[in-house]
Amino acid sequence: MPAPQDRPERWGATSEGAVDRYVLANGEGMRVGILTYGGIVQSVEAPDRTGATANVVLGFDRLRGYVDNPGPYFGALIGRYGNRIARGRFTLDGAGYELPINNGPNSLHGGAAGFDKRIWSATRTEDTVELRLISPDGDQGYPGTLTVTVRYTLTGGNALRIDYEATTDAPTVVNLTNHSYFNLGGEGSGDIYGHRVRLHAGHFTPVGADLIPTGELRPVAGTPMDFREPVAVGERIRTGDEQLSHAGGYDHNWVLDSSDGALTTAAEVSDPVSGRTLTVSTTEPGLQFYSGNFLDGTMIGTSGRLYRQGDGLALETQHFPDSPNQAAFPSTVLRPGETYRSTTVWQFGVSAG
Template structure:
């Protein structure tokens, strides 16, 4: 049990970057760096008791400086897509960075996954936690307001990784935070995840156009390959001719969850028949983005000298809906000055 610290690199951008090693009494280990709050390793047992790393990432810190796949990072100020890179709050328009065609993605060129967070170990509810804090100043990536953000990581003895988010701004602003870990429950270098089985606790999704932008519609999953109301292999949909899959070049869609927002509720389950690893996802937010790693490529060596390929891992990102700033009937990620943003995500691991 407890949290250990190892030096990753000294004095980068006038701050030290460290790796924090969290462990529980069962032997589960999470390695997290204060650069981007990145989960660089998550080691959990399979059905035979073999411990392996189930998240994708790099060995070298320098590779995270670009991190074009957003491996493991805290995403903010606004996770996912903002159409035409325009943010409007109380009739004031803010022009954000176009970093995905003409649209804004995952907080811009230097989102929260590329900043150095202050780190400390704290005790919360008798659990030792890694607490990261960052002050995003007014105008950073052209977002309004000085936004103070705290993200807390902890491991439970039920083999859960819990992530608690808190943020508050001194101006009206937008806040939509998530974690962008890619999971492969066989182990991070095992190949594609087409045999993984997924269940999403939702019967509705937000369809997208050819640029991956939600159109504003909310549709039933019935009759589509986005129907994960019962557990089924991911590959069934990936290899289909479903129009929604074609538009996303795979799965890259938001599902509408039935959560109260007051406490973490189950959003998804993921199972790997080969290893027997089973993961539950809990959240307090109204949406979950399932991304099947459609653009992964072997541009450079990753951990253990692995070169990842298409569908090598998948993301289950809990958040507000993408493009919710345009569609007023979507839950709003706009927070007035002084209003507190809170969000909890739990990834819990077991075997079958």
């Protein structure tokens, strides 16, 4: 395995301080760039079936791109609560809490100043970058001081493993994830509608027009949400289905078949052109599949090309949206003395052709 990069690259600064970029590399042709700003996965260089490498995650080549364009959450660590909380309100142990409203009538991805906009402290070993953040009591309206550690580990087998841990000094809710957008043809190469996706989920959580789950766990059978066998992203995205209309495409939570906390396969993606594949495994009970519906051609990515609708897809491993207000959903409550733990693995590979 290549020797570790002894010093991170200074990538600029925000009002909070300096921002560094760490690079992990292995002997199999992969390189991963990680920023201390937002814990962002800035690049993932992976080989195709011919051995040629390309960056397969969307993002920017300068810090200013992330600061000026926070809305897509490219590559960022999301917290305290990934996804939406209805009306920015929830009740815990009889006490009510108010969160910032930053997505229509709702709170999204931890609020207007979530973990994606913080500078994380970092240490590294040969194959791991460990990030740490302390979120004080009342941060974005959430109770309790939350101490978070996230470890990115690049293996010799072309897998990027993400391990999350968190503890609190008062009852709170936690739902951490990473918001990378993938294009296995290479970022900036065009849309992902030809990518074939398989989701290991027989149910999903339908949403209303405000993109908040209705509380139902609906079978995918007979709907455009059925990805139990590989289906091209674009095959059914314009069918006029009400759920797709609400979100402008796919932007829904799937209820994974295996939800016992074991690390199991959640999703598989393949690009027939490049031959690159991605398998996502997780300990989480849900996965948000988002087809890049709100990319609008106003942002220039790492390659110098515009990002338009459908130019990347996100696979956010998670607990379900709005769980603090949905008693039937798996709990996201974390209490003192407990440790939140979650693992997600992105396994990159190639198909034969």
